[in-house]
Amino acid sequence: MTRQALPFFENLNPSILPCLYSAIASLSQSRQAHAYILKSGLLANTLFSTKLISQYANHRCFAQADLVLRSISAPSIPSFSTLIYSLNKSNRFTQSLNVFSRMLSHGVLPDSHVLPNVVKACGKLSVLKFGREIHGIVCKFGFDSDSVVQASLVHLYLKSDRIRDARNVFDRLPEGDVVTCGALLSAYARKGCVNEANEIFSGMQRLGVEPNLVSWNGMITGFNQSGNHTESVVMFQEMHSKGFQPDHITISSVLSAVGDMERLNIGIQVLCCVIKLGLLHCKFVISALMDMFGKCACAGELMKAFEETEEEVMDVGARNALITALSRNGLVDVALEIFERFRVQGRELNVVSWTSMIAGCSQNGKDIAALNLFREMQSVGVKPNSVTIPCLLPACGNIAALIHGKAAHGFALRTGITTDVHVGSALVDMYAKCGRIHLSRLCFDSIPNKNSVCWNAIMGGYAMHGNAKEAIYVFHLMQRKGQKPDFISFSCVLSACSQGGLIEEGWHFFNSMYKDHGIEAKMEHYSCMVNLLGRAGKLEEAYAMIKQMPFEPHACVWGALLSSCRLHNNIRLGEIAARNLFELEPNNPGNYILLSNIYASKAMWDEVDAVRDVMRSRGMKKNPGCSWIEIKNRVRMLFAGDKSNPQMIEIIEKLHKLNLELKKAGYLPNTSLVLQDVDEQDKEQILCGHSEKLAVAFGLLNTPPGSPLQIIKNLRICGDCHSVIKFISGFEGREIYVRDTNRFHHFKDGVCSCGDYW
DNA sequence: CTAGGGTTAG
Structure with missing residues (x-):
């Protein structure tokens, strides 16, 4: 210190220094003292400068604090440390790290107080790279045995999702503490590393560190989050038996796990616990x-x-x-x-409420309600997110509301969420169900990190469209891209084979499922195989397959056999299938109808009447045929023999005109498909009333010439409608998409994409 | 002067 630099210092009475120091107690006093300290050269005194910095920083006058720091010619560690600590406390982590860098460039060595602070700042800013540099400094200057510094590094690595690095540091900790152990074990539990979490948990007891409530919760909540529900519940029971009192966090997690396990009795036990603890009002x-x-x-x-x-x-x-x-x-x-x-x-x-309601609707047949909710939520200012869209899209697909589906797609594009696998898969599925398989493929191709759900969605789409070749190609492609097929992938590829009548390929995939992939065939796979064999006319083989199933067949399996028997009019096996179905689902009218149709095809009218009598006596009615068509943004519904439609007269006229054209072209109505004991003239009338034909005529009347029509039907399309619509597609020059319960028919220029095999 | 836990939508 030179005389010139400190003009007043020598005149200062040393006895006033303590007074001056204690005077720096408020912001205004600090400002006065600052001026004086500056003049008197006292800034060089670490004690004074640090106190000033701390006062300014505590009053969030960071610029002032930094000014003090910068005006010291040789600042020391406490001054830096104080400022960094305060900056951290005010969440100014970037500034905190800047001050730290400046400190290093001044050649000031860090101490054990400042290091945990800057490590924390790295974690908050997610700058793992800088964090690793600090880790290097920590090693270089010998803080390996400082528990606090090391623990802060463990937290940094955990926060950066580097659990291995965290574990490495953790294993070298000179002493464990309950917080660090807790952070590590809950990270393991959340990741589903059950053994590692248990290892840390029991390890801390061995070290004499008692697990606290947060440690227990870390295990229970972590296991629940990673889907290890049993482990979560077991942990809760252990906690309970050790007399440890759970809190509301424990309870909410364990109940979630109990629910996923569908273990009501355990749930009731937890409820008793809740009542005893007085938590029922949380x-x-x-x-x-x-x-x-x-x-x-x-x-x-x-x-x-x-x-x-x-x-x-x-x-x-x-x-x-x-x-x-x-x-x-x-x-x-x-x-x-x-x-x-x-x-x-x-x-x-909030957005979860609206999304839950939309999901509830689209999963329970309230598709139009789901579409309305989506509109309403936006009109009241709740912004849909990347979960809302995949909840809404199935509703669009269910009723082939292409315009609404496209609007949702547009929303997804605007908000940049189309790369999300859930959104992407839902779009693939929606476009496939709306008949636009090429758009499905475009969406599929633009998903960057596809998971099995994405692959299954596009395969299912091709299957639905009867494009077995492409479905099989995709099935192989997914494996080449490193994606393992799951049991749903096999359902998709088997159903594609069955749509395409590919018996050999179907057998191949069915057999390789267990042999090459270790996946046991489930009900749906058997149902696909029975469908594949049955529709191809190999009814005995299909029946043999059912007989050697390793578990009791569900209705879907017998149903596949019964529809095949209807297709090939096989009375013996049809009766067997029907008998089983009547036991499994006595109130499903479809089964009775199928059986009676088989009888009717052989003109066995007494048997037909007997089946109809059973239906009548049980109060069952045939599910009415129903088709939907989207016209001018509105989804319209048409029933077979519908009289409520105001345009019905025009629709019938249109169909009559088309009928005349058809007859000119040499078409004969396929009245064998009318399975009622009525005369031929009436049969023609009945065929005319099928809802899909009404919908086509309705669509022709209400859309500009040449535009495509999109129809969905709740039952399978009948053979007569199929030939009529083929003709219309050519005669009227329209592309007509019809989705029935099984698949898509894309009619164009007088032919159908199914190749008349369905 | 560091530091850990939660339910509800796909």
């Missing part, structure tokens, strides 16, 4: 309870829980859990009613 516990009841199919208990809960106690989460739980149990109408009530009451509903 909003998290309430929503977890509703979720559990919903997953365990306890609609009664669910409603009871809802009715007994003050609506004020429920938060958005609880409301959302209720909506989902109701929809899950088929009570979508109740869910809609309660949702509406929440809206009227002005209760908070």
Whole structure:
């Protein structure tokens, strides 16, 4: 210190220094003291400069604090350290790291106080690279045995999802602490590393570190999140038996796990625990309870829980859990009613609430309601997200609402979420169900990191469109790209084979499923095979397959046999299949209709009457044939023999005109497909009334010439309609897409994409 | 002066 640099210093009475120091106690005093300290040269004194910095920083005057730091000619570690600590506390992590860099460039060595702070800043800023550099400094300057510094590195690596690096540091920790152990074990649990999590958990007990509530919760919540539900529940039971009291966080996680395991009895035990602990009025516990009841199919208990809960106690989460739980149990109408009530009451509903309601609708046949909700949510200012879109798209696909599907696609493009696998797969599926398989393929190709769901979606699409070759090609392609097929992939490829009548290939895939991939055939695979064999006319082979199934066949398997028997009019096997179906689903009218149609095809009218009598006596009616067509953004519904449509007269006229053209072209109505005991003239009338024909005529009348028509039907398309629509596609120059229960028919220039095999 | 846990939508 030179005389010139410190003009007042020598005149200062040393006895006032302590007074001056303690005077730096508030912001205004700090400002006065600052001026004085500056003049008197006291800044060079670490004690004074550090106190000033800390005062300024605590009052968030960071520029001032930094000014002080910069005006010291040889700043030391406490000054830097203080500023870095304060910056961290105010979440100014970038500045914090900048000050640290400056400190290093001044040649000031870090100490054990500043290091954890800068490591934390790296974690917050997700700058792992810089964090690793600091790790290097830590090693270089010998902080290997500093538990606090090392622990901060463990947290940095955990936060950066580098669990291996975290573990490496952890294993060299001189002493463990409950927080660091807890962070590591919950990271393992969340990742589903059950053994590692257990290892850390029991390891801490050996080290004399007692697991606390957070440690237990880390295990229970982590296991729940990674889908290790059993482990989560076991951990809870262990906690309980050790007399450790759970809290609301424990309860909400364990209930979620119990629900996924569908173990109601355990759920009731947890409920007892909840009551004993007095947690029944916690909003998290309430929503977890509703979720559990919903997953365990306890609609009664669910409603009871809802009715007994003050609506004020429920938060958005609880409301959302209720909506989902109701929809899950088929009570979508109740869910809609309660949702509406929440809206009227002005209760908070967020994007999860709207998305849950949309999902509930599209999963329970309320497709139009789902489309309306999507519109409404936006009009009340709730922004759909990357979960909303895949919940909505199935509704568009179900009713082939292509325009709405395209609008949702547009929304996804604008918000940049089309690369999300869920969104991508849902788009692939929607376009396939709306008949636009090439658009499916475009969406599929633009998903960057495809998972098995994406691959299955495009294969299923090709199967639905009867393009077996492409489905098989994709099946091989996915494996070349390193994606293992799962059991759904096999369902898709087998159903493609069955659409294409590829018996040999079907057998090949069916056999290789277990042999090459270790996947056991499930019900749906047997059903595909029975369908494949049966439709190709190998009915005995199909029946043999059913007889040697390793488990009891469900209705879908017998149903596949029965429809094949109808196709080939096989009475003996048809009766066997029907007998089994009548036991498995006595109230499904479709089975009775199929059997009676088989009898009718052989003119066995007494048997037909007998079957119809059974139906009548059980109060069953034939499912009415019904078709949907989207015209001018509106989905219209037409029933067979529909009289309510205001344009019906025009529709019938149109069909008559087309009939005349058909007859000119040499077409004969295929009246063998009318399976009622009526005369030929009436049969022709009945064929005319099929809903798909009405929909085609309706579409021709209401759309400009040359534009494509898009129809879906709730039953399988009949042979007569198939030939008529083929003719219309050529005669009227229209592309006509018809989706029936099984697949797509794309009519163009007088031919159908199914090649008349369906 | 560091540091860990939650339910509800695909």
